[in-house]
Amino acid sequence: MFGLDIPLPEFWIAYFSLFWLLVGATATPVIFRHRGYSRLLGILIGAVIGLVCAVLFVVLLAALKPLADLLDRPLLGTLLSMVISAAVILVLLVRARRLVPEARYDTAGTRPATGGPHTPVTYSARVDQVDPNRQAWQAIRASVVVMLAALTLTPVVWMSMTAFKSYPDAVASPPKVAFDPTMEGIITLLTRRRQMTDEQKAVYAQNEDLNWADRVMLKSGQAILGQSDYVKRLRNSLIIASTSTVLSVTLGLLSAYAFSRFRIPGKGDLLFFILSTRMLPPVVVTIPIFLMYRQLGLYDTHAGLILLYTAFNLSFSVWLLKGFIDEIPKEYEEAALVDGYTRLQAFIRIVMPEAMTGIAATTVFCFIFAWNEYAFALMLTADKARTAPPHIPSMIGTGLVEWAAIAAGSLFFLIPVVIVTFALRKYLLRGVTFGAIRQG
Amino acid sequence: MAEIQLLQVEKKFGEVHAVKPMDLTVHDGEFVVLLGPSGCGKTTTLRMISGLETTTSGTILLNGRDVTWAHPSERDIAFVFQFFALYSHMTARQNIAFPLQAQGESKETVNQRVAEVSRLLQIEHILDARPGALSGGDQQRVALARALVRRPAAFLMDEPLGALDADFRETMRAEIKRLHIDNQATTVYVTHDQIEAMAMGDRIVVMSAAAVQQVGTPTEIYHDPASLFVARFIGSPGMNLVTGRYHGGQVHLPDCGAYTVPPQWIAPLNTAFGDDGDVILGFRPEAAQVTPQGALSATVYASDLHGSYTMLHLELCDQTIVHVRSSRQSSHPIGTAVQFDLDPAMVRFFDPATEAAIVPEVRA
Ligand SMILES: Nc1ncnc2c1ncn2[C@@H]1O[C@H](COP(=O)(O)OP(=O)(O)O)[C@@H](O)[C@H]1O
Ligand SMILES: [Mg+2]
Numbered sequence: 060m061f062g063l064d065i066p067l068p069e070f071w072i073a074y075f076s077l078f079w080l081l082v083g084a085t086a087t088p089v090i091f092r093h094r095g096y097s098r099l100l101g102i103l104i105g106a107v108i109g110l111v112c113a114v115l116f117v118v119l120l121a122a123l124k125p126l127a128d129l130l131d132r133p134l135l136g137t138l139l140s141m142v143i144s145a146a147v148i149l150v151l152l153v154r155a156r157r158l159v160p161e162a163r164y165d166t167a168g169t170r171p172a173t174g175g176p177h178t179p180v181t182y183s184a185r186v187d188q189v190d191p192n193r194q195a196w197q198a199i200r201a202s203v204v205v206m207l208a209a210l211t212l213t214p215v216v217w218m219s220m221t222a223f224k225s226y227p228d229a230v231a232s233p234p235k236v237a238f239d240p241t242m243e244g245i246i247t248l249l250t251r252r253r254q255m256t257d258e259q260k261a262v263y264a265q266n267e268d269l270n271w272a273d274r275v276m277l278k279s280g281q282a283i284l285g286q287s288d289y290v291k292r293l294r295n296s297l298i299i300a301s302t303s304t305v306l307s308v309t310l311g312l313l314s315a316y317a318f319s320r321f322r323i324p325g326k327g328d329l330l331f332f333i334l335s336t337r338m339l340p341p342v343v344v345t346i347p348i349f350l351m352y353r354q355l356g357l358y359d360t361h362a363g364l365i366l367l368y369t370a371f372n373l374s375f376s377v378w379l380l381k382g383f384i385d386e387i388p389k390e391y392e393e394a395a396l397v398d399g400y401t402r403l404q405a406f407i408r409i410v411m412p413e414a415m416t417g418i419a420a421t422t423v424f425c426f427i428f429a430w431n432e433y434a435f436a437l438m439l440t441a442d443k444a445r446t447a448p449p450h451i452p453s454m455i456g457t458g459l460v461e462w463a464a465i466a467a468g469s470l471f472f473l474i475p476v477v478i479v480t481f482a483l484r485k486y487l488l489r490g491v492t493f494g495a496i497r498q499g
Numbered sequence: 500m501a502e503i504q505l506l507q508v509e510k511k512f513g514e515v516h517a518v519k520p521m522d523l524t525v526h527d528g529e530f531v532v533l534l535g536p537s538g539c540g541k542t543t544t545l546r547m548i549s550g551l552e553t554t555t556s557g558t559i560l561l562n563g564r565d566v567t568w569a570h571p572s573e574r575d576i577a578f579v580f581q582f583f584a585l586y587s588h589m590t591a592r593q594n595i596a597f598p599l600q601a602q603g604e605s606k607e608t609v610n611q612r613v614a615e616v617s618r619l620l621q622i623e624h625i626l627d628a629r630p631g632a633l634s635g636g637d638q639q640r641v642a643l644a645r646a647l648v649r650r651p652a653a654f655l656m657d658e659p660l661g662a663l664d665a666d667f668r669e670t671m672r673a674e675i676k677r678l679h680i681d682n683q684a685t686t687v688y689v690t691h692d693q694i695e696a697m698a699m700g701d702r703i704v705v706m707s708a709a710a711v712q713q714v715g716t717p718t719e720i721y722h723d724p725a726s727l728f729v730a731r732f733i734g735s736p737g738m739n740l741v742t743g744r745y746h747g748g749q750v751h752l753p754d755c756g757a758y759t760v761p762p763q764w765i766a767p768l769n770t771a772f773g774d775d776g777d778v779i780l781g782f783r784p785e786a787a788q789v790t791p792q793g794a795l796s797a798t799v800y801a802s803d804l805h806g807s808y809t810m811l812h813l814e815l816c817d818q819t820i821v822h823v824r825s826s827r828q829s830s831h832p833i834g835t836a837v838q839f840d841l842d843p844a845m846v847r848f849f850d851p852a853t854e855a856a857i858v859p860e861v862r863a
Contacts, residue, residue: 390584393551396571397578398649399601408597412588 075141076113078206079148083109085198086152093191095162108155112148119144149199156195215473221466226279229462243279244463246272248289248471252281288442289450289468296446297475299361300429303368307425308418310369311376316410318377319384320392330381333374341371345438352439359441367439368429375428376421383417384410419486426479447472501562501575501652501685502527503548508557510543517543519710520557525653528683530676532700534693536732539706541689542581545655548687549578561652572601577646579656583638585630591641592617592626598649616648619678636667647678653685660695672698693733697721705729722783723847727854730781730847736810738781739821742851745778752780754816756795761843767859771850778857779849784810786845787823789831793838797821799831813837 087108088101120140127136187193221229223240250272255263260280266273273283318326348367349358357363387410395405411418437449451468454461480487503525510518518540525531533541546552548559550571559567566574577598585594592613599609617623620640630638639659646654659675660668676699679686690696696703697717705712705720705728713725724730730738743750745768749757758780760768772778789811797813800820811823811831823839831837848857 388582388584390580390582391586393549393571394578394580394584394586394645395597395601396551397549397574397576398598398645399572401570401572404601409586413586415588 072117074206074210075116076110077209078202079112079116080106080109081202081205082152082199083107083112085202086195089191089195089198090156090159093194094159108152112152115148115151116144119147156192218466219470221462222470224463224466226459226461226463229466242272242275244461244467246275246283247461247464248467249287250276251284251287252276253284255280255282289447289454289471292445292447292450293471295361295440295444296430296448296472299364299368299444299446300426300475302361303365303372303429304422304426306365306369307372307376308380308422311373311380311421312411312414312418314373315377315380315384316406318381320389330378333377336370336374342434345434348435349438358439359443359445361444363439364436364444364446367435368432372425372428376425379421379424380414380417383414387413416486419483423480423483423487427476430476502560503653503685503687504558504560504563505544505548506558506560508544508547508559509555510540510547510552511555516540516709518547521711523704523711523714525685525687527685530679530686530688530699530701532696532703533687533689533706534696534700534703534732535691535706535712537691540709541691541706542657544706545578545657545687545689549576549655550574551578575652577649577651577654579642579646579654579659581658581661583630583642583662585638585641585645587630590627590629591622591633591637591644594630594641595626595644595648598645602649612648613644616644619647620644620674635663636671639663639671643675643678647682651684653687656686656688658689658691660690660692668695675699694735697733705732707732722845723856724781725856727779727849730849730856734783736784736822738783738847739787739823740849741780741815741819741821742817743778743780744775745772746775750778750780752795752815752817755797758794758841760848761846763859764846764848764857767857768848771848771857777851779851781847781849781856782841782845784822784824786842787821787839788842789823789825789829789837789839791838793840795840796836796838799833799835799837801833802831811837813839 084102084105087105088098091101091104092098123140123143127133127140130136130139220236220238222244223242224235224238225241225243228235228238229244257280259282260277263282264277269277276283317323318330323329352358352363357366391409391413392402392405395409396402400408431448432446433448436446440446440449447468451465451472454465454468503523505521505523507520507522508518509516509520521544523531533544535541543552547554550566550569550573554567557567558565561574561576585591586597589597595613595616596609599612604612613626614623617626620643622637622640622644625633625637625641630641633641639662642659646656656675660671663671672695675688688699690699697720700717702714702716703720704714707728713720713729715723715725720729720733724733724738727740730740741752743752743758745751745760748765749759751757768778795815797815799811800814801812803810803812809825809829811825813821813823815821825831849855850857
């Protein structure tokens, strides 16, 4: 779509202008606040500085173009000139920082010690953390991260857009950013249709009981016959991924608890054995498993894939959860035991909540693995239990490629992972427990 | 309420004894302190009483009922752990209510009991905080509340004050003692701090190297230590122990003169050593008195002012140092020779071979 080798493509100009704007608007207020100005003033001036930087960047890049052309590798030339321009602007920014004068103070009492932050620090922080230079640098780094994140999200955004494009919009060149959104792609994805001749269309249009989906498709002369395979595939994906996730997390939790708390003969060897199932690339065993599954009648069944994914995730979940359970002092359960609870109750009411962070992390990882798995799904299923990953590529059949439908398929495929991760993010982010245990 | 009895209770980890066979009876309403240096098996003993650790052999009786193999939850005992073990995912209130919920108490009862116990421990204002946000003292109070709320038959406390600051420890010590006086609940309290043990215990069980050294009231433990270990371990500084030779009604200290044994000790010493034998003479710092007429001579090695008294460190001729309390006023420059005498009622004798105390046959 875009390439670095295209001289100053609009996308990159927009992208970097945005970056410099962000740098200006986040780093400058830090300096201004430390010199005693209001934050708002800093942001305003920062935005202006950011704009200036963006313009400067474009100008510098253009100025460096002849130099870059001297190299016979255009990509390298562009990269080099971008790095040089960025460095020049950064140096200028760092210099300009000194130009910001200290604000005047009305009362002598508010003047802080030289070099310190302007406002009293009323929160917990190390001295170097409130250093304006560091904070400004932090802001620049944050801008870089935000822009990188934006870059990674661009394909996803583009995909979401394509999902709502009509066929001509989807294949238009140059690509369209503004377009008429339509549900065509999504309906195409979810239905089987029949192409109609003009006569048939006229008759079909007379129908009273057409719903909105029928009408949308009527525009391109198609009649909806029924549900497409994709719905089935997605349902299979959901069933298989969630069942295997629940199974591997449950089994993993129980065995991790046992490994963590009980005397088990050969514990180390067992743990190593569990880990060793991870040591060979799964592809190696696809053929043997295929043959086995055919014999066992597990080929193209939900149970087959669930079993396989559970087995694969189990090693991971046992090891990950064991680490988290090891962290929980055994006194926690013992306290519950003397207080009149059974071991199972103590496990459910104490160990599980305390290990929630670990359980959440494991759930997300197991789900993503099972959800994304492609090779086994391709080999071990045909129709009944086929999941979405092997199905999406197969939608690019012969003839017309329905890009909108494919984009919609990928989008739908993305949603469950996003939901699971979002639902559990509180635990994922919480990290280490705010433990009440005191190590003395 | 409850009486706890340990009959020849023993715990081995592999071949290592964590607790050698011990007998102990904790009477109903008694406050018994297990005292000993780190690693002597105090925690293990407590855990065996609670059922968190199995016994290797022996029997544990609760109110005469054999509970050796009973599940911890069937013993009706509350345990306060060394590092509190408060559940970090629950608020203080939920932590305190947790044991009651196990008993299936109604909501009103739970609320009422939690309110009662938090009023008692003055933690009403922190009930909705999570343990992680509480100070050590408050965490300790919550842990105590969690133990108290259930009104168990007995309390087991494993160094509950160990994680607290020194001056706060004093406050909490008084609070725990006060709680015990109010509730008269049978309590076994573990500590390695002999001052704490002396201050709190109705009786003290001194342990060392996995074995019980002595069981007795604080006074007995202090004044009549059963062994050299107890004599050294109790008191700060511990009992002064001087090796000498018993002969002809006197203990001869090498080059430092002889100490005439008080008459009530002659018979027991004769029984123990005949007329000639090595003996260890023991006396507490406050049993010695520096006087010009004293029978024993020494040089002043150092002296520290303790506010209300001065502790003199005296060097005997064989270079043993003894600690002697003297009044605040008297001053003894370092290096001067002094004479001191011992209060005849407060000297004790030990057999260096067995390390045990010589017991007077008839106690006055
Ligand atoms: N679970 C265990 N496994 C092996 N040895 C242990 C275990 N628990 C305690 N011990 C050992 O038993 C001895 C007594 O421990 P403990 O009862 O904790 O001592 P204290 O509480 O008096 O400091 C120590 O030497 C300790 O190393
Ligand atoms: Mg201990």
